[in-house]
Structures are given as structure tokens and as C-alpha cells.
Amino acid sequence: MTGLYEEIREEPAADVPVRRVSITVNGAKRTADVEPRLLLAHLLRQGFTLTGTHVGCDTTNCGACTVLLDGQPVKSCTMLAVQADGHEVTTVEGLAGPSELHPIQEGFSDEHGLQCGFCTPGMMLAAKALLETNPDPTEDEVRWALSGNLCRCTGYQNIVKSILWAARKLQSQAGT
Amino acid sequence: MTVTEEREVGSPRRRKEDARLITGRTMWTENVVLPGMLHLAILRSPVAHARITHVDTSAARELSGVVDAFSGRDVADIQGGLPCAWPVTEDMVHPDHPPLAVDEVRHVGEPVAVVVARSRAAALDALAAVEVDYEALPVVLDLEAALADGADLVHADKGTNRSYTWVFDSGEAGTGEAVDAALDGAEVVIKRRYRQQRLIPAFMEPRSVVVDPTGDQYTIWSATQIPHILRFLVSAITGTPEHKVRVVAPDVGGGFGGKLQVTPEELIAFVAAKRLGKPVKYTESRSDSLVSAHHGRDMIQDIELAARRDGTITGLRVKLLANMGAYLGLVTPGVPILGAFMYNAIYKIPAYRFECTGVFTNTTFTDAYRGAGRPEATYAIERIMDELAVEVGLDPVEVRRRNWINADEFPYTTVAGLTYDSGDYEAATTRALELLGYDELRREQAQRRDSGDTVQLGIGVSTYTEMCGLAPSRVLGSLRYGAGGWETASIRMLPTGKVEVVTGTSPHGQGHETAWSQIVADQLGVAFDDVEVLHGDTRTSYKGLDTYGSRSLAVGGIALYNACQKVVDKAKPIAAHMLECDPADLEFTGGQFRVRGNPDNGKSLADCALAVFAAHDLPDGVEPTLDADAVYDPVNFSFPHGTHLCAAEVDTQTGRVAIRKYVAVDDIGRVINPLIVEGQVHGGVAQGVAQALFEDAVYDADGNLLSGTFVDYTLPSPADLVDIVTDRTESPAPDHPLGTKGVGEAGTIASTPAVVNAIVDALRPYGVNDIQMPCTPERVWRAAQGGGA
Numbered sequence: 005m006t007g008l009y010e011e012i013r014e015e016p017a018a019d020v021p022v023r024r025v026s027i028t029v030n031g032a033k034r035t036a037d038v039e040p041r042l043l044l045a046h047l048l049r050q051g052f053t054l055t056g057t058h059v060g061c062d063t064t065n066c067g068a069c070t071v072l073l074d075g076q077p078v079k080s081c082t083m084l085a086v087q088a089d090g091h092e093v094t095t096v097e098g099l100a101g102p103s104e105l106h107p108i109q110e111g112f113s114d115e116h117g118l119q120c121g122f123c124t125p126g127m128m129l130a131a132k133a134l135l136e137t138n139p140d141p142t143e144d145e146v147r148w149a150l151s152g153n154l155c156r157c158t159g160y161q162n163i164v165k166s167i168l169w170a171a172r173k174l175q176s177q178a179g180t
Numbered sequence: 181m182t183v184t185e186e187r188e189v190g191s192p193r194r195r196k197e198d199a200r201l202i203t204g205r206t207m208w209t210e211n212v213v214l215p216g217m218l219h220l221a222i223l224r225s226p227v228a229h230a231r232i233t234h235v236d237t238s239a240a241r242e243l244s245g246v247v248d249a250f251s252g253r254d255v256a257d258i259q260g261g262l263p264c265a266w267p268v269t270e271d272m273v274h275p276d277h278p279p280l281a282v283d284e285v286r287h288v289g290e291p292v293a294v295v296v297a298r299s300r301a302a303a304l305d306a307l308a309a310v311e312v313d314y315e316a317l318p319v320v321l322d323l324e325a326a327l328a329d330g331a332d333l334v335h336a337d338k339g340t341n342r343s344y345t346w347v348f349d350s351g352e353a354g355t356g357e358a359v360d361a362a363l364d365g366a367e368v369v370i371k372r373r374y375r376q377q378r379l380i381p382a383f384m385e386p387r388s389v390v391v392d393p394t395g396d397q398y399t400i401w402s403a404t405q406i407p408h409i410l411r412f413l414v415s416a417i418t419g420t421p422e423h424k425v426r427v428v429a430p431d432v433g434g435g436f437g438g439k440l441q442v443t444p445e446e447l448i449a450f451v452a453a454k455r456l457g458k459p460v461k462y463t464e465s466r467s468d469s470l471v472s473a474h475h476g477r478d479m480i481q482d483i484e485l486a487a488r489r490d491g492t493i494t495g496l497r498v499k500l501l502a503n504m505g506a507y508l509g510l511v512t513p514g515v516p517i518l519g520a521f522m523y524n525a526i527y528k529i530p531a532y533r534f535e536c537t538g539v540f541t542n543t544t545f546t547d548a549y550r551g552a553g554r555p556e557a558t559y560a561i562e563r564i565m566d567e568l569a570v571e572v573g574l575d576p577v578e579v580r581r582r583n584w585i586n587a588d589e590f591p592y593t594t595v596a597g598l599t600y601d602s603g604d605y606e607a608a609t610t611r612a613l614e615l616l617g618y619d620e621l622r623r624e625q626a627q628r629r630d631s632g633d634t635v636q637l638g639i640g641v642s643t644y645t646e647m648c649g650l651a652p653s654r655v656l657g658s659l660r661y662g663a664g665g666w667e668t669a670s671i672r673m674l675p676t677g678k679v680e681v682v683t684g685t686s687p688h689g690q691g692h693e694t695a696w697s698q699i700v701a702d703q704l705g706v707a708f709d710d711v712e713v714l715h716g717d718t719r720t721s722y723k724g725l726d727t728y729g730s731r732s733l734a735v736g737g738i739a740l741y742n743a744c745q746k747v748v749d750k751a752k753p754i755a756a757h758m759l760e761c762d763p764a765d766l767e768f769t770g771g772q773f774r775v776r777g778n779p780d781n782g783k784s785l786a787d788c789a790l791a792v793f794a795a796h797d798l799p800d801g802v803e804p805t806l807d808a809d810a811v812y813d814p815v816n817f818s819f820p821h822g823t824h825l826c827a828a829e830v831d832t833q834t835g836r837v838a839i840r841k842y843v844a845v846d847d848i849g850r851v852i853n854p855l856i857v858e859g860q861v862h863g864g865v866a867q868g869v870a871q872a873l874f875e876d877a878v879y880d881a882d883g884n885l886l887s888g889t890f891v892d893y894t895l896p897s898p899a900d901l902v903d904i905v906t907d908r909t910e911s912p913a914p915d916h917p918l919g920t921k922g923v924g925e926a927g928t929i930a931s932t933p934a935v936v937n938a939i940v941d942a943l944r945p946y947g948v949n950d951i952q953m954p955c956t957p958e959r960v961w962r963a964a965q966g967g968g969a
Contacts, residue, residue: 039301055211056204058433060384061466065890068384096204098450105202113198119863120689121201122384122433128202143903154890156384156434157689159724159866160898162859 019050025089029054030098038085045069045080047088048095054124056096060154067153070126071095077133079152099132107173108132108166115167119157127153131167139175142169188698188708189918192855195694196713197687208429208462209388209401211294217390218247220452220462221303222445223310224472225285228321228542228883229334230314232283232292240295240309244300248456249310251293252280259451262507263442265409265662266514268538272344274343275335275540277507279451281443285314286334286506286883287544289471291444296452296460319542319883321847323480323501326539334506334540341539343504344513347635348520350532356595357531359486360494366486371566375955376556377953378478378503378673378877380470380893381549383688385433387473388463389446391453395783396743398419398453400945406726407686409510409663411718413442418450429716432688436867437548438473439688440728441510445472470893471885476549478503479516481560486531488936491572491579495531496595498523498560504538504825505545511552512545513538518553518647521596525561526605526645527583530693532595536764550867551925554646555932562642562933566940567949576641576937577609577618580668584643587911593615598647600819602911605643605845609802612823612845615905621841623828629945636830637840638942642934645821648922649734652814667736667814669743671700673806675727675793677786679704679711683740684724686716690924691856692732696740698852699918703744723811730820730922733852734913739812740776741917746808751788754806757799758783758791768862818913818921824865824930828938835961837873837939842904846926849912850919857923861906864927870896871928876954 022037029052035077036051048054048071059081060068069081072094080093108128111117120126127150134141134149141149146164155163200206237249250258262277280291293310297303318332325331326341334341350356363369374732392399404410407429415422432439446463453460462800464472479502486495486502502516521532551558569579585592587604613619618639625637650656653664672680681696697711714720725731748768755773756763759781766773774782788806791797795804827840844861851857874894878886887893912919934955939955940948 011219045211054204055208056206058208058385060386061209061890062464063889063891066384066466066895078781086294087213096202100203109202112202116195116859118198118201120384120432120434121197121206122208124201125204147901148896151897154384154897156382157438157863157864158896159864159904160858160901161862161903164898164903 007169016104023086025085027088028092030094040086042082042085043081044083044085044086044088045087048080054095054097058122058125065154066123067126067130068123070153072133074128075133075136077130094129096128099128108170111166111170115162115166115169117158117163122153123153127155127163135171135174140171142148188701189852191698191853193694193698193708193853195691196697197691197693208385208433209390209403209430212346212390212401212461214390214459217459217461218296218298218456219300219303220449220460221295221300221307222291222448222462223287223307223312224468225281225290225292227314227316228288228319231317232281232285232312233315235293235315237293237939238309239311240306243302243309243953245297245305246295246300246306247313248296248452249294249306252278252282255451256281256282260447261449262297262444263413263510264508264512266511267446268346268513269344269662272513273338273340273342274508279447279745279871280901284934287542287932289544291448294448294452296456296803304430310553319622319912321541321543321879321883322773323503323539323541326541327537335629336569340647341540343508343540345535345537346517347637348534350595353597355597359495359497359531359533362531363484363486366494367489368487368568368803369484370571371484371563372567372950374481374483374560374563375952376477376479376481379476379549379871380877381438381473382893382895383434383436383438386464386466386469387439387443387445388461389449390459390461391449392459393453393457396424397426398427398450400446400450401428401430402639403432403521404429404960405432405437405439405686405688405728407716407718408684408726410442410446414450417447427718433884435688436550437728438554440548441474442607462887467889469923470888473942474509474547475505475544476546477556478546478969479556481556483498483560483564485564485568487568487572489572491568491574491582493527493529493583496523497530498534500536502536503543503546504540505543506540507545509545509547512547513550514659515546515548517659519557521598522530522554522557522597523561525558526643528585529595533619540595543879544885545956546570550864550928554727554925558642558644558929559933562644563937566937570944573586575910577613580641580643594811599816600645601816601914603645603819603821603878604909605821608845609643609823609849609908611907611909612825612843615843615907616825616827616841616846618825621953625797629723634831634833636832636942638828638830638940639939640826640828640934640936640938640941642930646929647817647818647819648730648925649814649818651817661893664813665725665735666811667711667725667731668738668809668811669736669742670809671747671788673747675790677706677710677784677789679706681711681713681740682721683713683715684721685735685736686724686726687732688727690727690732691853695733695852699740701735702749704786705769707868730924733920734818734916734922735812735814737918737920738916739810742810742812746810747806750806750808751785753789753799753802754788754792755756755783758787773916815915818849818916820846820848820921820923820926822926822930824934824940826934828942829953830939830960832964835957835959835964837960839902839935844904844927845907845909846923847909848923848926849913849916849921850910852920858906860923861927862904864925865904865931866896866901868928868931869901869935871932871951872955874954876899883962
């Protein structure tokens with residue numbers, strides 16, 4: 005397992021198997037030699053230094069670690085890195101362009117959809133997946149689509165508003 | 181007093197904080213990586229009470245990647261003990277609280293041994309190789325049984341499970357009459373027992389700490405609400421000189437009181453880092469967090485209310501048993517005591533007695549959780565007010581109206597001895613009733629009752645107040661709290677006229693960077709974007725008392741305001757010198773000093789900042805700086821209040837509760853940023869609703885935490901909650917130059933009784949007068965079947 009620095013790895017113990025995985029992360033192909041038990045969340049955070057993916061629980065409940073796997077939201081704390089081999093992963097770092105925020109990010113800021121921000125990346129990625137299949141969701145549909153993501157700060161009201169804001173913006177962009 | 185144009189305060193500014201939070205560029209403690217950093221894993225007790233007869237870490241130490249492994253016995257002489265800063269009585273029983281258990285474990289999850297390794301995985305793997313033998317001791321869980329003669333003991337050497345008994349009696353204190361006489365002669369006496377279930381703060385970011393020993397300097401990054409208090413106490417506990425300890429609270433992912441603690445894990449990481457001379461990181465898993473980070477609530481409340489037949493309250497007696505858990509945390513004993521001042525709530529009560537006994541049990545220790553003592557008090561009084569309404573045949577709003585303090589009676593000194601500064605309960609309630617459509621819903625309720633609808637409608641009322649802006653230092657001193665309640669702010673004027681603000685508050689989601697910028701922008705007449713707020717690092721912000729108790733704006737905001745005034749005062753003679761006028765002829769508006777009657781001729785604060793930077797031509801004797809510090813110690817608490825109403829549909833066949841409409845009208849004084857305020861209300865209400873309906877930290881008969889993961893400790897999801905309606909009334913705080921009060925805890929304090937009152941109200945026709953929280957479908961269904969709950 006590589007650390008956050010480009011370092012020469014210590015020789016893994018002889019009894020530790022290693023698998024090579026290649027994952028397209030936010031459009032760029034990344035390769036790593038990992039223990040088969042390594043979680044995707046840990047590969048993203050420690051291996052690829054994409055620390056915008058957060059680990060908030062260990063039981064697949066909170067959704068802070070949500071990323072998109074081939075466009076589908078998955079909880080990266082409950083997926084092995086080797087299971088993502090050959091797939092495309094989108095993390096929060098892949099949402100914004102170099103100078104422009106994604107409408108979902110704009111929506112979260114504009115509607116005050118975050119306070120501490122720990123759940124926010126997972127919320128935004130779950131929202132992205134929703135809006136790609138349902139560009140004009142109702143409030144209730146947003147609530148159910150995000151029901152696998154927990155927030156302790158906002159009571160969700162402004163998260164829902166943020167996503168509806170983004171839906172409107174994305175639709176107006178698509179219409180022009 | 182400086183007169184400025186108000187442009188920023190009151191505006192729903194989008195938050196400065198968001199830029200990093202929405203792009204994944206946040207700096208959590210868990211993101212801190214240092215060269216050579218090691219990872220720490222903690223072996224925790226699997227049993228609630230046992231003697232440790234044997235620990236052997238030698239096998240763990242031999243494993244690949246492992247650098248060190250040790251137990252409590254190995255560091256017993258150097259690890260120090262965890263602090264309790266609030267010895268509420270002189271004779272409070274305060275047991276030792278070693279970070280790593282030495283001879284005995286007293287709750288499941290208590291740290292027993294440590295492995296330090298080059299990777300977290302290696303450290304966690306090696307925990308399995310640590311051998312510990314336990315000899316079981318009797319487990320104490322029930323609060324009343326714990327106080328019985330001959331009870332098994334959590335701390336055998338203390339001879340008792342009672343930590344303290346704290347009493348307030350208005351007859352003795354001279355703030356009111358004696359309560360016994362009031363109860364004896366009362367026309368109506370209502371007696372209830374309410375149970376505040378145990379809750380877990382469950383901040384989303386698990387706690388994490390990195391300790392870096394470099395030379396004789398220790399830098400501690402921690403996911404904490406209290407970097408300043410942590411620095412002081414780490415220094416005191418470990419004997420490290422204070423100037424050799426730096427604490428950084430980088431971005432912190434929620435706290436809700438749960439990170440208002442000096443934790444065993446922080447001290448264990450410190451011991452490990454010192455022992456090894458290398459940086460060490462510990463990040464907890466959620467399962468670790470739920471069993472070891474402090475819990476909240478967990479009280480038995482016996483409450484008696486005396487009243488006349490017309491609904492006028494004549495006396496109130498409250499007797500609490502408060503579960504301390506196995507040890508005393510930083511403010512554990514004081515949490516229920518904060519409630520002592522709040523049971524009388526917004527009501528004029530002539531006689532009051534409060535008695536609280538803190539009890540040790542073999543459970544995770546409790547401490548502050550959002551509201552800390554005040555939600556418990558508000559729950560009990562607002563629940564029993566509804567019972568009084570039923571007993572005397574009044575509408576629950578009317579019975580409150582007959583007892584509350586009227587707007588023209590402020591300032592009002594209560595039977596608990598506090599002086600409420602301002603408020604208008606009638607105004608907030610009237611607005612809330614309008615927004616809910618109260619009368620119409622009452623009609624619908626009557627129809628459903630008449631028709632025997634299987635889905636009944638209930639309306640819950642909660643007219644709350646709270647004390648926040650913790651706190652006047654003298655009051656804290658009189659309550660035997662170990663610290664003061666002041667707050668500090670510094671303004672650093674940069675040569676280009678840009679402003680750096682250093683605050684002693686320590687935000688973890690509240691948006692201080694934004695709100696503080698708004699205040700400074702108005703006071704100094706600079707642009708919102710020209711202000712940078714620095715916090716959470718004791719190297720830049722060396723002084724402060726941090727963020728909890730809705731104190732940051734109510735106390736820190738005044739310090740900030742005062743610091744701004746000092747900057748203006750310092751700049752004035754410099755501007756006058758440049759304008760060749762008498763300083764007395766200058767006025768300061770919109771960032772400009774102008775000669776009165778000559779609006780065209782002015783100098784900006786930025787001109788003055790540049791002038792002191794050059795310092796070529798300053799008036800004689802003027803120090804070349806505009807920088808200013810201010811420390812503010814509040815003269816009083818602030819007392820936000822409001823009326824929350826909940827209309828709930830209760831399905832008597834399934835026990836399902838659906839909130840139909842929830843209205844929150846809060847009076848928090850003047851508002852700096854309505855967007856942030858609304859967010860605080862939403863989140864606060866959600867946590868209070870969660871106590872009413874969902875959350876419960878449950879132990880089995882052996883002291884195992886059954887709700888030890890998010891599978892079992894059920895935080896509400898987006899699908900479990902509904903949008904609420906918010907509005908505000910405004911009674912500015914007279915002691916605050918900006919008129920603000922505090923909003924961090926209001927929603928949590930108000931909402932729990934509103935929801936439970938609604939459910940009980942719905943089921944009154946079924947003979948129901950109480951339902952134990954959380955009001956799960958099973959409990960609600962049983963209550964509706966007449967089976968009690």
C-alpha cells in the first residue's frame with residue numbers, strides 16, 4: 005500500500021498476496037499493487053490521495069464514501085479495490101472542471117446544503133447519479149434516492165433544495 | 181459608538197467555507213500525513229466490568245510492521261488521568277480515569293492496550309495478538325438499583341455509585357417560595373416520570389488525532405471542538421510546558437458536544453508519540469466511536485407540578501437521576517445542572533426545587549450533547565404542561581399563555597435565579613399558530629376522533645427558552661466550573677487594507693468564517709471578501725474558549741465587535757492627522773473617516789493601514805499599528821426562545837408516526853446570516869425529532885452496547901424526515917451590541933417535546949398519556965392498543 009508520498013515501498017511480507025489493479029479514476033488511468041482485502045475507499049484516499057472521499061462508518065450506512073462506479077453510486081468502504089479493477093470511478097475531485105464548479109456543487113453552496121461538509125461529497129455523487137437517470141425529480145424522489153446517505157448537520161432540507169436547484173440548472177443548460 | 185452603514189449583517193451570504201468542502205479539498209485530521217508517521221490501533225474491552233488479570237503484548241510486537249505495543253500497566257505512571265473540569269459539589273466522588281485501563285475495565289469499549297505500526301492495517305491486525313485475561317466483576321446498569329444499599333459498585337474503592345447530589349431550592353436561595361408547601365396545598369398536582377433515553381452525538385467525521393513530537397515541541401491535530409482547552413489540559417495532564425504544545429483543529433466534521441472532550445484517545449496518542457519520538461495517528465472506526473466517544477442524555481426525571489384549577493402553576497419539584505456512565509468526562513456532572521435553570525422554562529413559577537443525583541454505571545461515560553441539560557429540562561416541562569392542560573381542561577396553548585412571562589415583564593428574574601433579558605412569547609406563539617393552521621387542524625383532529633379514524637391526528641406544542649452564550653465567568657465560578665466563559669478576537673490590519681481576524685471560537689460546521697466576515701465588513705467598512713477568518717490553531721489563535729453552548733456569536737461576536745471598535749479608534753487620530761483636522765470632528769461611515777459636514781473629504785481605513793505601515797508621518801506618540809485585541813466576558817446568558825408546533829398523523833393500526841407539518845418560530849434576537857440560521861434550525865430540529873422517534877443507545881443486561889453501529893443506532897435518513905416551516909420573531913438581546921442571541925441548540929431543545937406531545941395528543945382518546953422515547957412504531961402501536969408504552 006503506497007502512502008501519500010511517492011515512496012519506495014517496503015517489501016510486503018512473504019505471506020501477503022498482492023494484486024495489480026487498473027482503475028480509471030476521474031478520467032485518468034491509475035494502477036496500483038494492492039492487497040486483495042484493501043477497500044476501494046482506502047485505495048482512493050491513501051493510494052491515490054483523493055481525500056475528498058470520506059469514511060464515516062464501517063457498515064455501509066452513512067454513504068460518506070459514495071463514489072460512482074461506471075456512473076452508479078457505490079459505497080467505496082464496502083467494495084474491495086480489486087472489484088473496481090477495469091472500471092471507471094468518479095470521485096468528488098472529478099466533479100468540477102479546473103475553473104468551473106459542477107451545477108450540483110453550485111447548488112449545495114447556493115442553497116446552503118452543507119454545514120460541516122463531511123457527508124457532502126457522497127451526497128453530491130449520489131445526487132449526480134440520480135439526476136442522470138431522473139433529471140426532474142420530485143422532492144420525495146430526491147429524499148429516497150439519497151436515503152443511503154446520512155447527514156447530521158442539515159436535517160436534509162437544504163440538501164434536497166440544493167439538488168433541485170442543480171436539476172433546474174442542468175435542465176436549463178440542456179435546453180440551451 | 182461607531183456609526184456604520186449595515187450592508188452585510190442580515191444578508192444571506194453564501195458561505196466562504198464551502199469552496200473547499202464541495203470540492204473535496206477539506207483538511208480533516210485524518211488527511212494529515214507526516215514523514216515517518218506511525219498508526220495506532222486500540223484494543224478495547226469486550227466486557228463491561230472486569231479485573232484485568234493478565235495482559236501480554238509481546239506476540240503483537242513481533243508481527244510484521246509493528247513498532248510498539250503496550251498496555252495500561254506499561255504506562256500507568258506516565259499516562260496521566262483524564263480531567264473533569266466541573267466538580268459540581270465539594271464532595272463529588274470523582275474516580276480516576278486512566279486513558280488506558282490499568283487494573284480494571286468499567287465499560288465495554290474502554291481502551292486496554294495499544295499497537296503502533298507502520299500502517300493502520302498492520303496495527304489493526306496485530307490487536308488480535310494481544311492477550312488479555314479478564315476476571316468478571318458484577319455489572320451495574322440500573323440507576324435506581326445502583327443507589328440501593330449493598331449495590332454492586334462501579335468503583336469499589338469509592339464505596340458508592342453516587343457521584344454527587346446537587347440541589348437548588350428556591351426557598352433556600354431566596355428566589356421563590358418553598359416548594360413543599362406549594363405541593364401540599366395545591367388544587368392540582370401532576371406527577372410524572374420521564375426517561376431521557378441515552379443518545380450518541382454521532383458526528384459524521386469520526387474522531388482522529390495526530391501527535392507529532394519534534395524536539396521538545398508537540399503538535400496535536402485533533403478533530404475537536406476545543407483546541408484551546410485541549411492545549412491547556414494536555415499541558416496540565418502531561419506536564420508538558422504549555423508553550424511547547426500546539427493544538428490544531430483543522431476542518432472538523434461536526435461535533436454537537438461530542439467533540440467537547442479531552443479524550444482517552446488523544447492522551448494515548450500523546451503517550452505513544454512521546455514514547456516513540458515519532459508522529460502517531462489514530463482514527464477511530466464508527467464502531468469504536470459509538471462505543472467510546474461520550475454519550476448524551478440518559479436521565480430519569482421525576483417531575484411534580486402544582487397548579488390551581490385555572491391552570492396557574494404554583495410549584496415545581498424535579499428530582500433527577502443522571503447517568504454519568506463509568507467515569508466523569510470534561511463536563512459530565514454539569515450537564516444535568518445546566519438543566520436546573522431551565523425546568524421553570526418561560527413560566528412564572530413561585531416555588532421550585534431541583535435535585536439531581538449523578539450515578540455511576542458500567543457504561544460509556546456521558547457528557548455534553550447538543551443542548552446539554554436544556555433539552556432534557558424542556559422536554560419534561562413541556563410534556564407536563566400538556567398534562568396540566570388536560571387535567572384542567574384547557575387548550576395546551578392557553579395553559580402556557582396563563583403562565584408565561586409577558587413581553588412587558590422583561591427583564592424578568594426567574595425562580596431559578598436567572599434574569600431573562602428579552603423575549604415575546606405571545607408574538608412567537610401567535611405566528612407559529614398561524615403558520616401551522618392550528619384551528620383548522622384542531623377541527624380535523626376532532627373529526628378524526630369522532631369518526632374513529634384509524635389514523636389519528638395530534639398537535640404538539642413546545643414553547644421553549646434556553647440559556648446560551650456560555651457564559652459569564654462569575655456565574656461559572658459560582659457553579660464550580662473550572663474555567664471562565666469569556667471569548668476573544670483579534671483584528672490584524674494588513675497594509676493593503678485587507679483584514680485578518682483571529683477568533684478564539686472553533687467552528688466545525690457553523691460557518692464562522694462567513695458570519696464573522698459579515699460582522700467585520702460592516703464594522704470596518706471593508707468588503708466581505710477582504711476579510712479572512714483564522715481559527716483552530718493555537719499558534720495563530722493562542723487564546724480562546726472554543727465552540728459549544730451556542731456561545732460563539734453570543735460571546736465571541738461581541739469580542740469581535742469590540743475589537744473592530746478598537747481598530748477604528750486607533751485609526752481615527754491617524755486619519756485626522758492626514759486630513760489635518762481634529763479627531764473629534766471625524767465620523768466613520770462605510771469604511772471612511774470624513775469631516776462632519778464635508779462628505780467629499782475623507783480617508784479610508786485602508787489609507788490609515790497603509791499610513792501605519794509606512795509610518796513616515798504619524799501623529800506624535802501614536803503606535804504604528806491598527807491591530808487590536810478584545811476579550812469579552814458576558815454580563816449575562818442570552819435567552820433565545822420560540823414556539824415549535826408539530827402536527828403528526830399516528831396510524832393506530834401500525835404505530836407509524838408521520839409528521840404532517842412542523843413549524844418552528846424562533847426568536848434568537850438579530851440575525852447575522854439568515855441562511856446559516858435556517859440551517860442551524862433545520863439541523864437542530866432534525867436531531868430533536870431523532871430523539872423523539874428514532875435514536876436509542878441500548879445496552880443489554882451484561883452491559884454490551886447493542887446499538888454499536890449505524891445499523892442499530894438509527895440516525896434518520898433523508899427519507900425519514902420532512903421539510904419544516906421556519907420563521908422568526910425578533911427581540912434583540914439588550915446586552916449584545918449586535919442584538920444576537922444564539923441558535924446552535926434551539927431546534928434540538930424545542931423539537932423533541934413538540935413531536936412527543938403530538939403523538940400523545942393523537943392517542944389521548946385511547947387513554948394514552950405518555951410514550952417512552954424513541955416513539956417507535958411498536959411502542960406507539962402498543963400504546964394505541966391500551967398496552968402502555
